[in-house]
Amino acid sequence: MWVVIAAGVAVALSVAFWQQIVNWANRTLADWLGQLFGEDVREAFVLLLAAADRLNVAAQRALTLLQQRLVRARIIFRQVNEGRLHEKVVQAEFQQADGQFIQMEAAEVVPWHELPDDVREKFIRRQSAEVEIELKLKD
Helix, strand or coil, X not given: CHHHHHHHHHHHHHHHCHHHXXXXXXXXXXXXXXXXXXXXXXXXXXXXXXXXXXXXXXXXHHHHHHHHHEEEEEEEEEEECCCCEEEEEEEEEEECCCCCEEEEEEEEECCHHHCCXXXXXXXXXXXXXXXEEECCCCC
C-alpha cells in the first residue's frame, strides 16, 4: 500500500515540477554525463530527455481533455453468482466535441477482501446485491 502511495506522490511531484526537472537535467545532469562519458552520451541523454518531455506533455494534454469531456463517473460493486463473486464496474459518460454522449464501462472480478470496507459493510447489512458510488468530478 505504501509503495502505491509513494509512487503516486512521486508522479504528482514530477508532473507539478516537470519544467524545473527538465531544466535541471538539461543544465546539470547532461553536462555531468558529457564530462564523465563524452559528448555522445550527453547528446543521447538530451534526446531521451526531449522524448520524455514530448510524452509528458502529450499525457497532460490528454488528461486535460479527458477531464473536460467527462460528464459522469461512478463505480458499482455487484454480487454475482449468488454472492460468491464480486464485480467492480466503472462506468463513465463522455461528451464528444460534436455534442454526442458516449458511455463506457469496464468490469473486473474483485475478491471479497479487496472490496472497500464500506462496500462490504453495505453488502452485509442490507443484503443488497449492488452498491453504487458516484464519483465527484469537479468542485
